[in-house]
Amino acid sequence: MPADPTPTEPKDFIRDIVAQHVDEKRYDKIVTRFPPEPNGYLHLGHARAILLNFGVAKENQGQCNLRFDDTNPAKEDIHYVNAITADIKWLIEGWADAQLTFKPKGAFPNSQTIDDRPDFQVASISANSPDSEPFTASAYFDQLYVYAIALIKSGKAYVCDLSPEDTEKYRGTPTEPGTASPFRNRAIAENLDLFSRMRSGEFSDGSHSLRAKINMASPNLWLRDPLLYRIRHTAHHNTGNKWCIYPLYDFAHCLSDYLEGVTHSFCTLEFVAHRDLYDWILTSLNLPRPLPHQYEFAKLIPSYTLMSKRNLLRMVQEKVVTGWDDPRMPTLAGLRRRGINAKSLRRFVISTGITTQNGITDIAALEHVVRDELNQTAERRLAVLRPIKLVLTNIAAGESIPCEAVNNPQDETPTKRQINLTREVFIEQEDFAEAPPPKFRRLKPGGEVRLKYACIINLDEIVKDEAGNLLELHCTAQLDTRSGQPNASKKVKGTIHWVSATESIDAEVRLYDRLFTVPEPGAEDDFLKVINPHSFVTILAKLEPDLANPPPGQSFQFERLGYFTPDSKDSGSNKPVFNRTITLRDTWEN
RNA sequence: UGCCUGGUGGUGUAAUGGUAGCACAGCAGACUCUGACUCUGCUUGUCUAGGUUCGAGUCCUAGCCGGGCAGCCA
Numbered sequence A: 001m002p003a004d005p006t007p008t009e010p011k012d013f014i015r016d017i018v019a020q021h022v023d024e025k026r027y028d029k030i031v032t033r034f035p036p037e038p039n040g041y042l043h044l045g046h047a048r049a050i051l052l053n054f055g056v057a058k059e060n061q062g063q064c065n066l067r068f069d070d071t072n073p074a075k076e077d078i079h080y081v082n083a084i085t086a087d088i089k090w091l092i093e094g095w096a097d098a099q100l101t102f103k104p105k106g107a108f109p110n111s112q113t114i115d116d117r118p119d120f121q122v123a124s125i126s127a128n129s130p131d132s133e134p135f136t137a138s139a140y141f142d143q144l145y146v147y148a149i150a151l152i153k154s155g156k157a158y159v160c161d162l163s164p165e166d167t168e169k170y171r172g173t174p175t176e177p178g179t180a181s182p183f184r185n186r187a188i189a190e191n192l193d194l195f196s197r198m199r200s201g202e203f204s205d206g207s208h209s210l211r212a213k214i215n216m217a218s219p220n221l222w223l224r225d226p227l228l229y230r231i232r233h234t235a236h237h238n239t240g241n242k243w244c245i246y247p248l249y250d251f252a253h254c255l256s257d258y259l260e261g262v263t264h265s266f267c268t269l270e271f272v273a274h275r276d277l278y279d280w281i282l283t284s285l286n287l288p289r290p291l292p293h294q295y296e297f298a299k300l301i302p303s304y305t306l307m308s309k310r311n312l313l314r315m316v317q318e319k320v321v322t323g324w325d326d327p328r329m330p331t332l333a334g335l336r337r338r339g340i341n342a343k344s345l346r347r348f349v350i351s352t353g354i355t356t357q358n359g360i361t362d363i364a365a366l367e368h369v370v371r372d373e374l375n376q377t378a379e380r381r382l383a384v385l386r387p388i389k390l391v392l393t394n395i396a397a398g399e400s401i402p403c404e405a406v407n408n409p410q411d412e413t414p415t416k417r418q419i420n421l422t423r424e425v426f427i428e429q430e431d432f433a434e435a436p437p438p439k440f441r442r443l444k445p446g447g448e449v450r451l452k453y454a455c456i457i458n459l460d461e462i463v464k465d466e467a468g469n470l471l472e473l474h475c476t477a478q479l480d481t482r483s484g485q486p487n488a489s490k491k492v493k494g495t496i497h498w499v500s501a502t503e504s505i506d507a508e509v510r511l512y513d514r515l516f517t518v519p520e521p522g523a524e525d526d527f528l529k530v531i532n533p534h535s536f537v538t539i540l541a542k543l544e545p546d547l548a549n550p551p552p553g554q555s556f557q558f559e560r561l562g563y564f565t566p567d568s569k570d571s572g573s574n575k576p577v578f579n580r581t582i583t584l585r586d587t588w589e590n
Numbered sequence B: 001u002g003c004c005u006g007g008u009g010g011u012g013u014a015a016u017g018g019u020a021g022c023a024c025a026g027c028a029g030a031c032u033c034u035g036a037c038u039c040u041g042c043u044u045g046u047c048u049a050g051g052u053u054c055g056a057g058u059c060c061u062a063g064c065c066g067g068g069c070a071g072c073c074a
Helices: A015-022 A044-059 A079-092 A136-152 A164-171 A190-198 A247-262 A269-284 A309-317 A331-340 A342-351 A363-375
Strands: A030-034 A063-068 A100-106 A110-114 A117-121 A157-160 A211-212 A227-231 A245-247 A262-269 A293-297 A379-380 A386-391 A401-405 A417-423 A423-426 A447-453 A456-464 A470-478 A498-500 A503-511 A534-544 A556-558 A562-566 A577-583
Touching: A015 A079, A015 A262, A015 A293, A030 A044, A030 A247, A030 A262, A044 A063, A044 A079, A044 A262, A044 A331, A044 A342, A063 A079, A063 A136, A063 A247, A079 A100, A079 A331, A079 A342, A117 A247, A136 A157, A136 A190, A136 A211, A136 A227, A136 A247, A157 A190, A190 A227, A211 A269, A227 A247, A245 A447, A247 A262, A247 A269, A262 A269, A269 A293, A331 A577, A342 A363, A363 A562, A363 A577, A417 A498, A534 A556
Parallel strands: A030 A063, A063 A100, A262 A293, A379 A556, A386 A470, A503 A577
Antiparallel strands: A110 A117, A157 A211, A211 A227, A227 A245, A386 A423, A401 A417, A423 A498, A447 A456, A456 A470, A503 A534, A556 A562, A562 A577
16 A cells, blocks of 8 residues: 555646746745634535645645634634644644644744844744644734734824724725725824723723724725724633734734745635735735745535534534534534545545635535545445344254355455354345335345355245234245355345344444535525435444444445444444444445 | 626536546446446537637637625634
């Protein structure tokens, strides 16, 4: 197996840009960053951003910083930073671990002088180092404050006393220019004084703000004197009560990139309008090092899923699902618990490419790679989800006939295990039909079928109770059709799976399906109306005995049914709970 | 109807003035001790109209359609 599971090296407009910069030797090293806000779990959409940022870093021997964009203490929580960090490590493990970069524990940006100009820069260190921690925007609050003062001193920022409502009114509309705030031309000294008093807690939330002085008539709304700082008397999960003013995204993000030495800052299309502001702030500060630049790409939106954190949070809060890591959720945690491995996710996401076109990606493309990966790697087992009892009348009670079962036929030299055929076995209800449809290749009256890895059987008698309910099936086993026996190569049309009634275990199996019934639940006025009522079904199944204590994280193919993995939360010793990752492709219809 | 941005099979994505290709999905068949896998074949596309050119998905002009932007969210 190759150490690097990446498929072919991707090529797209962003890699072209980076490649050109590398040719030009524009930067010493390519540095990207993944900047999640710790206010929810990472999902499939983030996977594209993660794989882009880490991919570009990896392909150019660069680094990718994990930075928490934690500038809004009202919405953020430390719980999310831990979950996000774990999810990222999981997603890139064995692929781009070497690129994941943190800062030294407790580090803040260092002061330095470059060409007689003052500068700040934060040190970086491998995330593998024990004394490392993720970058955070909140670690830059001191420097950000210094930059804000520099902007004020150069006449490029001012303190505004307009209320949030008035600020909105003054901004104008897309078709009408805004009007200048009455505080726009305050003296620099007054701005400095007011800003310092904002910081010291003298003013209430919303009463003042720091604004960039750009152009109230700009066709780009984000250049109409955007806010840089707002007052929030709220404790922050990192900085505690040190601050009561917090920088806004536009001010914090570009400067965080700069402080970390980021060269390429990738984000999604809705930030295109912010790019001018990103550049304005950076160029206004006369910074001595090369400036980072922002490049935008289209979001990944798979069909039959909801992708916004707002909606996912609502599903969690309204208990549509059991939590952020519910196996039906499109979160990395949910997908992982479902049994989808990181390599499958990478393959899927990378296969969708990077462009600037918005669109919906067919979730079948993900299902395809999930099946393909698992087909290669998952060991096969026999399991019966909805059992009916079948009695092999020519086998004595108590007798165990050993059979060899292949663990994975995809292996070049497959290993085998032993399963025992006994007088009583269970087969799948679906594999028997008293009145079979045309082309039915399974067990039917007067028919014969092979029990996988065992022998061919003939149906002799259908036993029912007085009410006509099916009780059991009586069959005869053709024992000489077992592997190694004289008639082993005898052909029959159908092969079905089975499990010994006396040598099997009972286990809970959770059958998951798509959460929504429509391809685009996000386009619905209320997604609650299009929830798939059958997205989660739990049953008691009969499994091969060696499935009693499955290794966590291991996937199995239950033959003819699908891929299953032990649930990471609810499985107990000798009491496994299996999640169905996905069914096998099924082209048989009736 | 301000500014930005984008239109290639059903979906996603290539082709950077020179044979419109790939993947998924779909359909048909072969194989099969998994109706899986694998294999074979097939259906389906350059938003429209002009122009430049020997040659246009690609360049130009006009139009049509879609997405984004008016948080003290990110």
